[in-house]
Amino acid sequence: MQLLPTMTTAEVRDRNARVALLPVGSFEQHGPFLPLITDTVVACAVAREIADAYPVLPLPPLTISCSHEHAAWPGTVSVSARTLHAVVRDVAGSLRRSGVERLVLVNGHGGNYVLGNVVQESHGAMALFPGLGDWEAARRAAGLETPADGDMHAGELETSVLLHVQPELVRPGYETADHLADERPHLLTLGLAPYTDSGVVGRPSLGSAAKGRDLLASLVESFGEYLAVLG
Numbered sequence: 001m002q003l004l005p006t007m008t009t010a011e012v013r014d015r016n017a018r019v020a021l022l023p024v025g026s027f028e029q030h031g032p033f034l035p036l037i038t039d040t041v042v043a044c045a046v047a048r049e050i051a052d053a054y055p056v057l058p059l060p061p062l063t064i065s066c067s068h069e070h071a072a073w074p075g076t077v078s079v080s081a082r083t084l085h086a087v088v089r090d091v092a093g094s095l096r097r098s099g100v101e102r103l104v105l106v107n108g109h110g111g112n113y114v115l116g117n118v119v120q121e122s123h124g125a126m127a128l129f130p131g132l133g134d135w136e137a138a139r140r141a142a143g144l145e146t147p148a149d150g151d152m153h154a155g156e157l158e159t160s161v162l163l164h165v166q167p168e169l170v171r172p173g174y175e176t177a178d179h180l181a182d183e184r185p186h187l188l189t190l191g192l193a194p195y196t197d198s199g200v201v202g203r204p205s206l207g208s209a210a211k212g213r214d215l216l217a218s219l220v221e222s223f224g225e226y227l228a229v230l231g
């Protein structure tokens with residue numbers, strides 16, 4: 001799967017997109033079987049499918065974001081919420097200067113809470129996708145078995161998407177890596193480590209390429225409403 005758009009400036013001009021897509025991933029542990037770049041792969045997969053279906057401008061991803069709750073595991077890298085906020089605003093400003101007035105943040109990491117505030121402050125110039133309702137619709141369409149609260153990290157959903165778009169990134173062991181920790185009352189204070197030794201919270205054993213395919217198809221359908229709202 002191509003993580004970076006390869007269009008030329010002439011091709012962007014001819015596309016004449018009014019809305020850009022910025023995938024926002026992360027670089028954080030995803031257990032022993034999924035890569036650190038998992039959230040970025042997911043965000044890029046969603047953005048790529050949308051760009052194939054709608055006249056939008058796909059941008060290269062932000063690959064390091066707010067993953068502080070995963071700091072206990074090697075390889076995890078984060079920036080501050082303040083930095084992520086500033087980068088997104090700078091990207092939006094640059095786009096406006098080149099004639100693209102609207103920006104959709106395609107978020108692949110649940111810990112990027114600050115993105116909601118950036119969108120609030122844009123006064124209608126940005127959107128955050130997928131929303132909770134979009135994820136729920138996609139989970140139903142794909143037949144995911146794990147409840148959303150339990151499918152928190154490196155579980156059924158993320159494993160399914162990677163099995164569909166880049167199965168070579170999924171290492172052996174996901175079939176026996178299930179770990180349930182539905183109650184995580186102090187996650188923001190203590191991080192994820194008190195709730196899982198492996199870094200997994202969910203049931204990756206239930207993942208499949210077919211579920212990943214159907215999940216992405218549902219998200220593409222949901223995106224049409226966002227495009228209409230942005231005008």
